[in-house]
Each structure stands twice: as structure tokens, then as C-alpha cells.
Amino acid sequence: MKRLLYLVFVLTSYVMYAQGDISEIEYYFDTDPGIGNGTSIDIDPDVELLNQNFSIPTTGLSTGNHKLFVRAVKDDGSTSYYYSQNFSIRAANATFNSSDIDGFEYYFDTDPGIGNGTQLMVTDSELINESFSIPTGSLSTGSHRLFIRSKSSDGLHSEYDNVAFSISNNPAVFNTNDIVSAEYYFDTDPGTGNATNISIPSGETLNENLAFLTNVMPLGNYRVFLRVKNANDDWSMYDRVTFSVVPLAGVNISDINTIEYFFDTDPGIGLGNNITITDTETVTQSVAIPTASLSAGTHRLCIRVGNTNGTYSLFTHNVISVKTPSFFNTASIVAAEYFIDVDPGIGNGNAIVTSGDNIDEDFLITTSGSLSMGDHYVYVRVQNSDGTWSLLEKQHFEVEETLGINSEIISEISIYPNPTQSILNLKLPNTITIESIDLIDMNGKQIFHSIEALKKLDLSNVSNGIYLLQLKTNIGELSKRIVKQ
Structure with a gap:
């Protein structure tokens, strides 16, 4: 501790x-x-x-x-x-603890409050590695949970550790009896022997799939608990798993007979660009999708399939980038440059020394300590001997939170929902005031700037894609990657 x-x-x-x-x-x-x-x-x-x-x-x-x-x-x-x-x-004044451990306390099932558990005394030490005998004679038969936490010589307690166990009707002896039955329940224990029975084959071990009826349960999150009983009428501890009840989906036995795709905005099921295919159970083929009508920039390609029953799948998607037409370039590379987040203009970036017909090497790009916490992009472009510059290539990276109170407060800024279709909300701690807001697209272009302390941004007129939202505040800066869809 x-x-x-x-x-x-x-x-x-x-x-x-x-x-x-x-x-x-x-x-x-x-x-x-x-x-x-x-x-x-x-x-x-x-x-x-x-x-x-x-x-x-x-x-x-x-x-x-x-x-x-x-x-x-x-x-x-x-x-x-x-x-x-x-x-x-722990309390804010709970600094690094150099005190020895001088005791433990334990309790069953319900926390009586720190310091009010049953005490276990030990010799003061930095590290305790020993066994304890904890009596369970006062506990009722059934499943329980033991909690234990340590205490230092300056009176501070650790967080608890816990383990589930079971109290049997009979004295605990080495079990040589086969498993003969099992029962399960959801969320609340009705008591040993009072849960829903499951028919199982008798044996030394239970290793099979079990079906639990959930058809009468409301939608939501639940836990199912399972325990088994042997031929001597002894019950095991329970095992458990968390699950969700979701709307019932029909079993699809129809073949796939169509594919449809769309870019950026869903026109509605059945209204996308249709690709007819031979009826099949699965689709594993390449499809050529034209992009000539798209503007230069970042887009999202969405694809879903339909079956012979008229039912469509959920769509899958992939982010793509459309660049302006270019000709085949045979000139050698004579220069390269990079910039971070905002394009300073062709030829005004940070120079990279390179030459040759192509570039296949690693670059060490220094990021200054002035970069704001959060998401950033580094862009690289090259120039050939006839003066032509290439399109941009980019790489995402993050500047992590640094030690200090200001960084912790900055990390509390909440930007939601993300992705968004229109309104983007900014929720800030009371101690933070916004000094400026910038929105930068994936071409390094600043498309929005404000010095107002806005709490909402309306992005309904912004093209779908990925952007950097950069906030300058009275105590620091934050850069956050957002998606408009």
C-alpha cells in the first residue's frame, strides 16, 4: 500500500x-x-x-x-x-504513502464503512505476504463475497479486494460426488435451490452449452448467475456473465442478390447506387465504384447488401480521399517540406532534405513543446525538378496530457456528440474560458475562426468529413479530431 x-x-x-x-x-x-x-x-x-x-x-x-x-x-x-x-x-492531500502496512480489515457482502470492518493485526511491513484464517461460522448457507483492505501506520486504508465463495449445508470435505443438477437466476439471488432448474447430464464436470430463457425480459443489461449441485446435495459457488437483451432479429435464410452504395449521406434503404450480383449466401468479390462526380477532399463510402426477401443489412463504410487529376510525372524529386495542422502555403513549410526519383525513408520531425494537447496531423509534400508540387500525405499523431493541474483541467473539456450531423456542444469546467476556436479541414485549411466563448457550433453547412477542432483557453489549448456526417 x-x-x-x-x-x-x-x-x-x-x-x-x-x-x-x-x-x-x-x-x-x-x-x-x-x-x-x-x-x-x-x-x-x-x-x-x-x-x-x-x-x-x-x-x-x-x-x-x-x-x-x-x-x-x-x-x-x-x-x-x-x-x-x-x-x-483518495483525498487530494493523500500524497505518496511511505508508511508501512500495520493491519487489515475484512467484511462480508456489505461495506460497514472504512475502519469498521473486522480487524486483522500484522507486524508493520512495506509488503505483507501471508495467509489469514477468516471464520465464516456466522454466515448463512449460500453465496457470499469477502472484502478485505489494508491499513497503513498513518491510518490510511487501501481500496478493497474481494472474492466470491459459498457456504454449504454440510461440512466441507473433499468432493467425490458427481454433479447432478444446475440452476440459474437473473440479477437477484432467490436463495439456493429456488432458482430456475436446468436439466444436465450427471458427471464429474460440466462442459456444455446451456440455454437461458430471456424472451420475457425487457430490453437492457442483465447478469445471469449459474451454480451446480452434487449428489451429496452440496451447491457450488455461482458463476456469472453480463449480457444485453436487444430487439429480436429474424434469422435470415434468403440469398444476397444486390449491393448498393452511397457517399457521405444515406439516401435511404434501396435508394443508393445499385450493383446487381448473382444470388449467393455470401459476397466475396471486388466491385469498381466510380468517384468522378465527387469533389476533391475526404469522403465516406458506405455499402450495404440486400437479399431476395427485400431485407437490407447494416452498412459498412470506409473513408476515402479524392484528389485532383494529375499526369504521370517523370521528373525527379528535388525538395520536400512538412507542416502540422495548418497549411502555411506551398513552399512555406519546414524543409526536408531529400532527392531522387522517389522517397522511401524515415524522417525525424520535431514537434515543439508549444503544440496543444490532443489530436494533430503532420503533412508532407514534395517538389520535382520541373517545379511541380505533389498532393499532401498526412499522418495522425497525439500530444498526450502533461503533468500539472492545468493539463488535468483541460482534459475535462467535453466535445459531443462526435460524430455529429449538425450541432457540436462544448462543455467546459467553470474555471475555463474560451479565447478562440478554429476548425481545420483535412487539407490543412482553416475554415472557421471565432474569438467568442461559444458553447455550441452549428456544422450543418460544413461538408461531411474529418476535422480538427482547436480550442485556445485561458489556461491552455486543446486539439480534438471530430467527424461531421
């Missing part, structure tokens, strides 16, 4: 589900505000599998134990069930 100060909770989330990419996650603490009402974090580009770290601010939470909940949101607006993690908030 050497560190008791928890300011930022870092989560590594692994989320994957079918039909559609993950476009954002939302999180909340302790109580579910409802799907779509949590704090949103944009995932850009959208991904099928999410495997990354998130810094989630905990400022404003009371000291004590809390639970963080996270769920993923797909590009069609549907959500996953939540992932949760317990954590602790």
Missing part, C-alpha cells in the same frame, strides 16, 4: 462484436444515465476490434470506492453491454 492517490483511471478495453465498426465508447461512474447519455470518447478511424488505453478523468468524484462502466457504440448507433472496473478515490 505504497500509493493511495488515484487521479486518473487508465482502462485497456477489448471490445468486439459483429455487423458494424466501433465509432465511439461512452463511460459513466456508478449509476447508468441511460444509453447515449454517458461521456463520449470518439474512436477515429472506426475499428472492428478496440484495443487501446484511455485516460478517464475522475475529478469531481467523492473520496471512496467507485465503479467505472464503459460500453462501445457502433457506427449504426447500437451499443454493446458494459464493461466495469472498481477503483478508489
Whole structure:
């Protein structure tokens, strides 16, 4: 228990589900505000599998134990069930703890409050590695949870650790009896033997798929608990899993007979550009899609399939870039330059020394300490010997939060919804005032600038695509990647 100060909770989330990419996650603490009402974090580009770290601010939470909940949101607006993690908030003056551990306390099922559990005394030490005998004679038969936390010599307690266990009717002996039955329940334990029975084959182990009836349950998130009983009438501890009840979807047995696509804005199911294909169960083929009618810049290509029953799938999408027509260039490269975020004009970027017919090498590009926290893009273009400059190539990177109170406060700025179709909301802590707002497109062009302390931006007249929203405030700057769709 050497560190008791928890300011930022870092989560590594692994989320994957079918039909559609993950476009954002939302999180909340302790109580579910409802799907779509949590704090949103944009995932850009959208991904099928999410495997990354998130810094989630905990400022404003009371000291004590809390639970963080996270769920993923797909590009069609549907959500996953939540992932949760317990954590602790310590008082602001709880600095790095150099005191030894001098005791533990434990309790069953319900927290009696810090310092009010059953005490376990130990010899003062930096690290405790020993076993404890904890009596359970006063507990009722059934499932319980043991919680334990340590205490330092200066009176501070750690967060708790916990484990589930079960109290049997009979003395605990080595079990040589086969499993003979199983039961399950949702959310609330009705008591051992009072849950819904499942017929299973008798045996030493249970290794099969079990069906749980959820057809009468309202839509939402639930937990199902399962326990088994042996031939000696002893019940196991429960095992559990979280799941969601979603609208019933029919089983599709019709073949796919059409593909339709559209760019940027959905014209409605069946109204996209149609590609006729031979009826088939699956589609694995290349399709040539013309882009001649699109303006230069970033666009989103969306594709969905229809079957012989007239039903369409959810659409999948991919971000594409349309460039102005160019001729085949045989001149050698004589110069290169880069810039970050905003294009200073051709020839006015930071020079890169290079030459040859092509460039196939790594460049070390220095980013100054003046860059704002958040998302940025570095752009590179080259010039050949006849004076022609290439189109831009870009790479996204992030400037992470630095240590300091100002950075922590800046990270509390909330920009939502993201993606957005029109209105973008800016929610700031009371201590922050906006000094300027800039919107930059993916060609490095500033398309909006304001020195007003706006709380809403109307993007309804902005073309669909990816942008950088850059905020300058009285205590620092933030750059955030947003999507207009």
C-alpha cells in the first residue's frame, strides 16, 4: 500500500462484436444515465476490434470506492453491454504513502464503512505476504463475497479486494460426488435451490452449452448467475456473465442478390447506387465504384447488401480521399517540406532534405513543446525538378496530457456528440474560458475562426468529413479530431 492517490483511471478495453465498426465508447461512474447519455470518447478511424488505453478523468468524484462502466457504440448507433472496473478515490492531500502496512480489515457482502470492518493485526511491513484464517461460522448457507483492505501506520486504508465463495449445508470435505443438477437466476439471488432448474447430464464436470430463457425480459443489461449441485446435495459457488437483451432479429435464410452504395449521406434503404450480383449466401468479390462526380477532399463510402426477401443489412463504410487529376510525372524529386495542422502555403513549410526519383525513408520531425494537447496531423509534400508540387500525405499523431493541474483541467473539456450531423456542444469546467476556436479541414485549411466563448457550433453547412477542432483557453489549448456526417 505504497500509493493511495488515484487521479486518473487508465482502462485497456477489448471490445468486439459483429455487423458494424466501433465509432465511439461512452463511460459513466456508478449509476447508468441511460444509453447515449454517458461521456463520449470518439474512436477515429472506426475499428472492428478496440484495443487501446484511455485516460478517464475522475475529478469531481467523492473520496471512496467507485465503479467505472464503459460500453462501445457502433457506427449504426447500437451499443454493446458494459464493461466495469472498481477503483478508489483518495483525498487530494493523500500524497505518496511511505508508511508501512500495520493491519487489515475484512467484511462480508456489505461495506460497514472504512475502519469498521473486522480487524486483522500484522507486524508493520512495506509488503505483507501471508495467509489469514477468516471464520465464516456466522454466515448463512449460500453465496457470499469477502472484502478485505489494508491499513497503513498513518491510518490510511487501501481500496478493497474481494472474492466470491459459498457456504454449504454440510461440512466441507473433499468432493467425490458427481454433479447432478444446475440452476440459474437473473440479477437477484432467490436463495439456493429456488432458482430456475436446468436439466444436465450427471458427471464429474460440466462442459456444455446451456440455454437461458430471456424472451420475457425487457430490453437492457442483465447478469445471469449459474451454480451446480452434487449428489451429496452440496451447491457450488455461482458463476456469472453480463449480457444485453436487444430487439429480436429474424434469422435470415434468403440469398444476397444486390449491393448498393452511397457517399457521405444515406439516401435511404434501396435508394443508393445499385450493383446487381448473382444470388449467393455470401459476397466475396471486388466491385469498381466510380468517384468522378465527387469533389476533391475526404469522403465516406458506405455499402450495404440486400437479399431476395427485400431485407437490407447494416452498412459498412470506409473513408476515402479524392484528389485532383494529375499526369504521370517523370521528373525527379528535388525538395520536400512538412507542416502540422495548418497549411502555411506551398513552399512555406519546414524543409526536408531529400532527392531522387522517389522517397522511401524515415524522417525525424520535431514537434515543439508549444503544440496543444490532443489530436494533430503532420503533412508532407514534395517538389520535382520541373517545379511541380505533389498532393499532401498526412499522418495522425497525439500530444498526450502533461503533468500539472492545468493539463488535468483541460482534459475535462467535453466535445459531443462526435460524430455529429449538425450541432457540436462544448462543455467546459467553470474555471475555463474560451479565447478562440478554429476548425481545420483535412487539407490543412482553416475554415472557421471565432474569438467568442461559444458553447455550441452549428456544422450543418460544413461538408461531411474529418476535422480538427482547436480550442485556445485561458489556461491552455486543446486539439480534438471530430467527424461531421
